[in-house]
Amino acid sequence: MEHEQNLLPPVAASTTMKIFGVGDVGVKLLGELGAAEFPAASLIAVNTDAASLRDCTAPVKFHIENKLLRGLGSGGDAERSRALAEEQFTILKSACADAGVVFILAGLGGGAGSGIAPVLARAAREAGALVLAFVTLPFESEGNHRQAQAQQSLELLKSAADGVICLAGDKIFGVIDEHTGVLEIFAAADRLLLDGLRGVWQLLHRRGLIQVHFGDLCALLRDRHAENCFAFVEASGAGRAREVVEKILSHPLLDKGRALAETGAVIVNITAGKNLTMAEIKRVMDEVKRQCGRAQTIMGAAVDAALGDRLCVTIIAARPNTAPKVEETPRPGTTSNRAGFTGGQTVMTSAPVLGGSRPRRPGGKQIQTQLPLTIVSRGRFDKSEPTLHQGEDLDVPTFLRRGVLMN
Secondary structure: OHHHHHOOOOOOOOOEEEEEEEHHHHHHHHHHOOOOOOOOEEEEEEEOEHHHHHHOOOOEEEEOOOOOOOOEOOOOOHHHHHHHHHHOHHHHHHHOOOEEEEEEEEEOOOOHHHHHHHHHHHHHHHOOOEEEEEEEEOOHHHOHHHHHHHHHHHHHHHHHOOEEEEEEHHHHHHOOOOOOOHHHHHHHHHHHHHHHHHHHHHHHHOOOOEOOOHHHHHHHHOOOOEEEEEEEEEEEOOOHHHHHHHHHHOOHHHHHHHHHHHOOEEEEEEEEOOOOOHHHHHHHHHHHHHHHOOOEEEEEEEEOHHHOOEEEEEEEEEOOOOOOOOOOOOOOOOOOOEOOEOOOOOOOOOOOOOOOOOOOOOOOOOOOOOOOOOOOOOHHHOOOOOOEEOOEEOOOOHHHHOOOOOO
16 A cells, blocks of 8 residues: 555646657557556557557557558658658647647657657647657667768757657667677667656656656756756665666766766656665765756655665756757748748748849838748658759749749
8 A cells, every 4th residue: 555655646637648659669669668667658659650550559559651651651761751740740739639748759760750750749749748759869880871860850859849868879889798689789778768768757656755746847848958868777785875876977878977967957866665765865966966066956755665675766867959950951932831840841031033133112121021821842752853944943933033022
């Protein structure tokens, strides 16, 4: 009975949590989550590959599809997946309705995960949810194309979500040896990412002696749009406090402790069995504060008899988002189809003068304004060759080609 009381949720009873697995990697991760671990969450699989969804045990599945794909997936094309997700944006937003927190699991670098995850994050935020994404990046050995596609998707995701917890593939080498098999390497990456999800889940659902509230997490992440760092470590035995500190300072998701020095705010949640001591809490917090400098620190502590001799520490550090905004190559005369998301297009702010300009009226300065036009995306034909005639691109509207100013 005592254990059940410890698990009473500190968040409001009306706060619904939804976990989305996006793309092949996300759907696989979703399948590795035990339903008993997340009894109050809705598990939802989203993919362009019909076979992946058939094998998934999630109770809710969304097949992002059109007739051209024939259920075979996006072929590794993130732009194609992004366009499909935009077409079904309303459906994705409805799937996030009434959710207080939305978790997104995805692997970036391929087609479905890279394309759908940023659109889903934006849909969830528009539905009013706090959005946390847990994503993996490719190994350097996977090639430049997947790396570039992953980085572009990551920047879009950071702009759409409240927080992104990112695991670069090569960081795994910090916790394994060179003789580790490839299957075990991928399994280790999955475990680290799912540990992040479990840690945040426990932080929100386990009632503590010193409580970390849902509002604390929102205040830390909401509208920061940063790539956040996360670590979940545990140890047992007489020297468990010292051991968890060592694991924190060597954790690959914290860049071996360097991320703590760069954070502006950090949440630390300490959980153990009934033998948790104040000295252990002080030892962990003293080291974290020493690493974080003057960063805002929020600490929580909980006792859970089920943990026995284990001491568990969850850390979420918010890094400022200093990366420049990613802008894709514009096509002439195109505009974004949704505010805040380019989807391969850019907003046109002025008309190019290609064929001369009209004479200015005397006594006043002409001002170019943007008409409220909606340009329909060409979808998979965005990359097709333009229609050229006598050196002019006929796909560009006439008033643009002739430099006509319209007020």
